[in-house]
Amino acid sequence: MAYQGYNPYQPATGNSQVQNFFTHVDKDGSGKINAQELQQALINGQGQQFSDTACNMMISMFDQDRTGTIDITEFERLFNYINSWLSCFKAFDRDNSGSIEESELSAAFQQMGFRFSQQFINFLIVMSDPKERTRISVDQFIVLCVKIQKFTEAFKQRDTEMTGVIKIAFEDFLGIALGCSN
Amino acid sequence: MAYQGYNPYQPATGNSQVQNFFTHVDKDGSGKINAQELQQALINGQGQQFSDTACNMMISMFDQDRTGTIDITEFERLFNYINSWLSCFKAFDRDNSGSIEESELSAAFQQMGFRFSQQFINFLIVMSDPKERTRISVDQFIVLCVKIQKFTEAFKQRDTEMTGVIKIAFEDFLGIALGCSN
Incomplete structure (x- = not known):
């Protein structure tokens, strides 16, 4: 779970730690971090780097000037955002396996206020991890939850x-399905 | 547009060319090609590698045994698939700029049988290329069309x-929005 001093299960706090982590991630010393640099610094509970999808998604969420990179201020927000998701993931990963299995995901969504069928929970896992098909990692969990939040919001707006x-x-x-709700 | 002998605007034909291209792409000589290897061999009309999204999508479409890689047989199908899209893109790229601009995309979708509003066409371009926001490359075009095909199919099934x-x-x-229609 740890990687060169950064253990996502033990979130760092305080500005100096953010600064240190930023310097560590910013391999080329450009003062900006791109998705590739972020990816090299984040390891999930299965010992793998965060996916391209997760890193691109997270950079784009905090990249306000659309340069494909984030600066230290944007990074601090992203850092806190990732830590919030890690806390959430950890709470739902009841057996502390580093992955969320079907029953844990079902309980997680119930706690978030969703009432999904068992079949649908299974779909979510297979879709998130087409290879293993039994469990999802923290980066897959973040991508899944962010998408579900977004689509739920779009649905609610229309479900007056x-x-x-x-x-x-x-x-x-x-427009919604493609990710550009209009 | 060309890359080490492969010019996507002049599609190769015949099995020997597929074999040659496969050998060229399969950098580690494993007999299998993954998304990263595919990405290194495909250059779009703007001189950039195909996106992660495009390469992952195309590998997963032809990766029947879900190993994250494709063999020579699966690759031949992918190769023909990419060439079909390149021909399609070329036909719609009327000024031969290597990109599809708003008016060209509008005409393309009309020819495919869609009647999208101008506002929606603009959304599609901004969504596909959040940085430039004025034109889409061939890999962005493939991703966009494949998604639209999939979501249109799901919509039609329900629009009895x-x-x-x-x-x-x-x-x-x-389920549809997340890409796992059930």
Whole structure:
């Protein structure tokens, strides 16, 4: 779980630690961090680097000027964001295996207020990890939760009567599914 | 546009060329190609490597045994698939700039049978290329079209009366948006 002094299960706190971690991640000393540099610094509970998808997603969430990089100020926000997700993941990883299995994911979503069918939970795991198909890592968990949050928000905006069913036109549907809700 | 003998605007044909290209791409000589190896061999019309997203998507489409790699047989199918998309892209890239601009994308989708609003076409470009926001490259085009095909198919399955509007429940909606239609 640890990597060159950074253990995501023991989040660092305080500005100096953020600064130290930033300097460590910023391999080329450019004062900016890109997705590749972030990826090289983050190891999930299965001993693998965070996925391209997770790193690209997280950089783009905090990259306000769309340069594909983040500076130290944006990095501090990202750092806190990742630590929040790690705490959340850790709480749901009840057997402390470094992965979330089906029953743990089911309990996690229930606690977040979702009532998903067992079949759907299984779909989420297979989709997140098409290779193993039985468990998801912390980076897969972050990607999954961020997407679910986003799509749930888009659905709720259209579910004005809160029936759990919406009527939606093709272009609107496509816009949401493609990630550009309009 | 060209890369070490491979010019995607002049698609190779015949098995020997596929074999030669496979050997060239398979840097570690494993007899299998992964997304990283594919990425190193494909250059878009803007002189950049195909994106991670495009390469991962294309490998996973042809990786039937879910190893994250494809063999020569799967590669031949992928090779033909990419060439089909390149021909398609070339036909829509009317000014032969190596990119598709807004008016060209609008014409492309009209020819594919879609009637998207100008605003939506603009969304598609900004979403595909958040940095430039004015044009899309061939790898961005492939990713966009594959996703639109998939989501259109899911929508049509539910639009049984062909009204262009569907009623959809939360979990079903989420399943499609997350890419695992159920």
